[in-house]
Amino acid sequence: MAITTDQLHKLLQTHFGFADFRPGQLPTLTAVLNGEPTLAVLPTGAGKSLLYQLPRYVIQAPIVIVSPLISLMQDQVNRIREHGHGRAVMLNSTLTYQEQQLVLQHLREYQFIFISPETLVKPKILTALKRQGIGLVVIDEAHCISQWGPNFRPEYLLLKDVLQQLNPPRLLMLTATAPPKVRTDILARLGLVETQVTQIVESVNRPNIFFAVEKVADEATKQQRLLALVKELGGQGIIYFSSRQLANEMATALQAATELQVSSYHAGLDALERYRIQQHFMRDQLDVICATSAFGMGIDKDNIRYVIHYHLPKSLDDYVQEVGRAGRNGQPSVAILLNAPGDELLPQSLNQIEIPPVPILEQVQARQLPASALGEQREILQFYLTHGIAPSELAAFLAPHQAELAQQLQWMQSYLQVQGCRRQLIWRYFGETGASQARCCDGCQPAWTPATLDLPAWEVPNREQNPLAWEKRLKQFFN
Template identity: 50%
Template sequence: MTNSAEMYRLLKERFGYQDFRDGQRETIESLLAGHDTLAVLPTGAGKSLLYQLPAYLLPGGVIIVSPLISLMQDQVDRLRQHGEKRVVMLNSQLHGAARDQVLQSLASYRFIFASPEILTNPAILAALRRIPLSMMVIDEAHCISQWGPDFRPEYLLLQKIRESIGQPRLLMLTATAPPRVRRDILKKLGLNRDRVHMVIRSVNRPNIFLAVERVTNQQEKDERLLQLVAKLPGPGIIYFASRKLATQVAEWLHEQTGFVVVPYHAGMSPVDRFKIQQQFMKNQIQLICATSAFGMGIDKDDIRYVIHYHLPANLESYMQEIGRAGRDGQQSVAVLLYAPGDEGLPSQLTAISLPSVNLLTQVKNHRLQPTVLGDDQDLFAFYLDHDYQPAQIIAAFKQRRRQQIISLQKMLDYLSLTTCRRRFLLDYFGEEAGEFSPPCCDADQQNWLGELTFPIPIDGPASGQQADWHQRLRQLFNQPVQ
């Protein structure tokens, strides 16, 4: 095992830090000792260091499984900015001769980033099997539990993928995983709990004030949203469940406030999304109206507020998203806006029409075409192609639906609280809750908007700017990214 002096030398010389943050050293030492490790550390805890530092102390490459191209690109860019040239990203945009060249020289890379989907490609797997790998990293590991089986089912294949590339030591990273999700992650990766080292730190962010604003209808919700945006210091993020509404409200808020407000969602081009991220980081955008596609990998420490226009589907997602506020430790706010009926939207977005076992059996036996399975035929075909039995598929989807209902009810319990919201969240994530000093949440500070003391916002081009909306967007999307 590498000695402590070598770890600290690397920490200072390569990464520019004098000491480890809470949880970092324990995680790295566990990996260097050869243990599979699950690290549940709060947002802003420096999780990328947990695999980057050991990569310089272990022989062979590191494969990092990441859910989003934008998140992978961000990590690749940061490594290259720090002088690391042996880094590559495997995704659907890499094909033809360029992909062949990368695969032939894969052993020369220290960091290999990949999506779960690309790892199911036989040519990719064959290339990975030919090279020495010291570690496999699953970033945002809660996705294994949160996204299967009804969304990105390739996450369920990660156990077999790891086995096929020689069982390298495993690092699972996430910021939000209550005990149930931790158990589910280990189960779906085929891991024995007693053989996995866990590094768990509190999800509590005491500088984020927690509030719920109950309104009677959407008009009242919009009015309250405008009041919040006008009074809270930026930068900020507003989360929506609808791409269309995110775009409409962004334009409306710009017209009402004069702030530079832009939408962000998965329906935009990768280039436009990348530019928005860069401009937001530079304070050239004051407010983002986003779907859940925005946030992973956004390391901006001065976000002062996160507002949820729509009800999140579960507390794990909620904690992930509000955790993007106040990473500098300064006063910040998380506000959830709720109107009666909002709970119907998460149910609609996750609803899947299940076929019968008989119908799946006939498709599996090629007596019927997959088209009879409807809009989700590709999803069901995935499981049939990977040797899942029809009854097994239906049981998994029904269990997933039951868990979604339970998770949504917990979300409704949170917004209905008359007692401390922070205590409720910590209890959900399996933590002991002590006494909290104000300002904590709206249970003890109902007139919080006028009472909280925020740091002076960073002056930037967005502050008070009365730019024309369409002209500003054209400038944003046409100007080169520095």
């Protein structure tokens, strides 16, 4: 018997305390619970976690959530536990062998199993999940299948075989950003027939975010401008860098030059430190995070007033994902991209995969040379060599994806150079149409300043929860 809209509303009110669903949630839940493979593209802040938490009250078997980041898994596990929606557990590299075995022996006791793709593809894990039986498989941040799989974390490319082995009765793919081409790629890489998949696609538009690009002459000027912007904007924000070292350096500089609490966040920090920083930011004990792209996925914080990109993102997909972390409370917020001549060189270099000569590939494949002979990207190259790609075919295999990365970077360049409305270009990239808004972007409002954006008041922190920040903030108000 198909679940009804009235039943879903009752579950929403009873277990989550909401009077109504957000756009896209109800049709997604209806499709998933009726057994339709579903791809839901809902903007940041649209409540995607509810789309696998609510089904727990309908589905009797465990729900498996494939998630890309340990910090994201931990955050979701904590939220489920805090709100009493059931027992949740993680399966990833943070668990020892003994801990992993204990979880596998008690799978039936969990309603939610969060797992990384690298862990999911292990034969013993798949065997245990098949033996238990799965009620729903959720692929969170599903755009990673298209954008990451070919040249970063290629285990995403093995999810097609995983789904064939698990054969779950329900499948849900979730993401905030996926233009038509990426949606088609996601489904193809998972071995799904596009016409047999229900797609729920809401607009990426976030009307409360003002988009701006600031062109600067050089690196020194860019650093000075960043410092000035952070002082002027105040409140809580995220600054994205492509360099771990520069994220560290600028966090130190901002901490010294302002009254703000600032920290850096990147994959070079150990998992415990990353979790600590994330929790401090979520609890308003930090004002500014200087981060690489490792930070932000799944961050559900409603009072971020700005996102600044110090370096050029590799694609509009990444950019819209990252700036969408601002203004989730619906209040005015701003996304600023700082741009100096030559900024495009860094993402170009990050997109390139250096492939050694075929004889070296053959010797590594035959174990006549160590994997280190493959260079810095040896893990990616070795993955393909051990999964049926012949050394002579590797360059041709990766060429289409390299061309796609170059095209995505060209779209990012177009965003920088567009004359007129930047939001219109974003809509065009994502296959949407819309009219420019009064508070839209620097193309529509060239004389903008942070003061003209009506950013919400910068509240004084709670004295008991954060005495250090309270003292610093109070000092600012009286100086």
